[in-house]
Amino acid sequence: MPRERNPLLPLLPVALLLPLATACGGSADADGNAEAKTVTVTVGYQSKTINTVTAGTLLRSLGYFEEELAARGKKDGTTYKVEWQDYATGAPITAQMTAGKIDIGSMGDFPLLINAARGKQLGQPTRLVSVTGYNLRGGLNTVVSAPGSPLRSLAGLRGKKVSTSVGSAADGTLVRALRQAGIDPDKGIQKLNQQPSVGASALTAGSVDALSQFVAWPGKQAFEGKATALYDGAELNLPTFHGVTVREKFAKQRTGILDDFLRAQRRATDHLRAHPVTAAESVAKVTGLPAEVVYLYNGAQGIATFDPELRPELIAALKEDVPVLKAAGLVGDVDVDAFVDPAPLRRAVRSAAYPKAGTAKPELWLKGASTTRSFDSPKELLKAANGADVRAAYVPDALTGTLWFADKAVWVADGSELRAFVTPASAKRYVDAHAGARVIRYADAVRLAS
Incomplete structure (x- = not known):
């Protein structure tokens, strides 16, 4: 069946027509210059995608990035400001980055690849510089059905309506899982391309049979009694993660600011790991998500492990994601090795990696x-x-x-x-x-x- 147009992907002609706003105020141009007395750094994040909180919601509430920049300002006499822009998915962040309007962004592994492809295509190359959170088996993505649904496995989805966000990690999980179940992901189901909140509402209304989404939507729907888990993404046993991407021009011209961001992210990660309950309640207060749901993913035994290190197994999984996006016509070839840049994190943070996550306990x-x-x-x-x-x-x-x-x-x-x-x-x-x-x-x- 023909696919719906993907509303989550940037409309490139419109993005190209967007005026290039300055990443830096005062006399600075879009990528900054030495004459600027006031520098504004624009950060795109997804508040409700709680696997990115150490580079978004939690980092913003803690004020660590602003603290790092204030310390820099005392040394060089420049005033630094941070503009935080909140989005529901990674696609609009990519659109703004390729228009020169966002300097640093955080998003999931599939959107990161689209970010790399669009950046290269539009002459605004980007680089992956750190990870926010990950799950080595893929447990951050889940397919859920409505409570009381007769569905008991993915095999029952044949011919059914399934909501997901095309181009997201959750869509990647759905595609892979359906193939393993012997179902053609293009013809075997009726796929509706919807934003997470729209899909969640559709499931509740009964207009779709299942919802495939990323953190924290499946847990939220289950906690509120609006969904039942149908497929655990960890059954794929393939890592999934979220990470931080930066415009290459910004990274080169504002190297110190990028270092400050990565140090601030590490501090936020330290805080989350040392005070998981406090961090969960803080994120819940800002986002409106139940703290119990935030803790399911971000807690001491949570589904997500927070660690900025660009682990080899995560990069290897990213390379395995490319063929899935290519098959969907969302990207061409992506040079993952050229996209991944571990140098800034190594420069900014000493011993960035934490010990690997152990087996979760009740x-x-x-x-x-x-x-x-x-x-x-x-x-x-x-x-x-x-x-x-x-x-x-x-x-x-x-x-x-x-x-x-x-x-x-x-x-x-x-x-x-x-x-x-x-x-x-x-x-x-x-x-x-x-x-x-x-x-x-x-x-x-x-x-x-x-």
């Missing part, structure tokens, strides 16, 4: 508590939660390790053990492979644990 967040408690098993979590004043309880999928809300998970009793799964399909696979194992209700799991 975690309990009680109402009124400023910290959470982790457990060695799902049974211990449920026992502690029984009768307690619980704000949120999280449990990792027994197969993929993806964290999910305990009361939204699919529970399986296997002898004396209790195991949780994000989707009915993965729970069924486990039950089919383990004699005596059976799917049970959450309330029964709590009773058995106690």
Whole structure:
């Protein structure tokens, strides 16, 4: 079936006609000059894409970038200002960057490739200089269906209406997952190209059968009782991440400012990792997202691991994304090695990398508590939660390790053990492979644990 026009992709003729606004005020030109007394740096970010908060929402609220620039200003006598521009997806950030109107932006891995392609095409090349958050298995993207839906696996999507954002990492997950399920992603479903909020509303209204989206939309819809997980992106076992891209001209002419940004991002990452509950509540306050949802992704055991390092496995995954976008006609060839530039981070931050993420543990967040408690098993979590004043309880999928809300998970009793799964399909696979194992209700799991 013919595809809808993609509203998320920049309309290039319009973008080309946009007037080039200055990235720097005073007498500075679009890329800055030594005569400027006031320099304005424009940062594009996605407040509700909470895997980017260390380069966006959280960084902005902490004021670390402004602090770094103020220190620079004391030395060189220049006044530095930051203009933050919030967008729903990465595509408009790319459009503004290629028009010279945004200097630094953050977005997901698929949009980053489109950013690289459009920048080269329009003579405004960009460079990937850091990562915000990642999941090595791909758990940041999820396909969800409506509560009570008869759908139990991706196989049931054949011929159905599915909402996603074409060109996003969530669309990439959908395409790959459908192919694994033996469904042609172009002809086997009716794909609706919609922004995340529109798709979420469509699912609630019943005008689509499923929604494939990136962090934090699937978790939000599930938490609010508006969706049930149908496919866990971690089943692909392919890394997905978000990162920071910068205009090459800006990076060359304002090297020190880029260094300041990367140092500020590292400070914000330190803050998030040291104070995950406080950070989640801060992001929730700014975005309007439930703090429990933010913590699902950004918490101590969260689905996302925050680390600015450009890890080799993430860059390798980025290269594997190129053919998917090429097949969709969204990019041509992309020279990933030329796009990735680790030099600024190495220059700005000493020992940028954190230890790799370990296996997630069940975690309990009680109402009124400023910290959470982790457990060695799902049974211990449920026992502690029984009768307690619980704000949120999280449990990792027994197969993929993806964290999910305990009361939204699919529970399986296997002898004396209790195991949780994000989707009915993965729970069924486990039950089919383990004699005596059976799917049970959450309330029964709590009773058995106690």
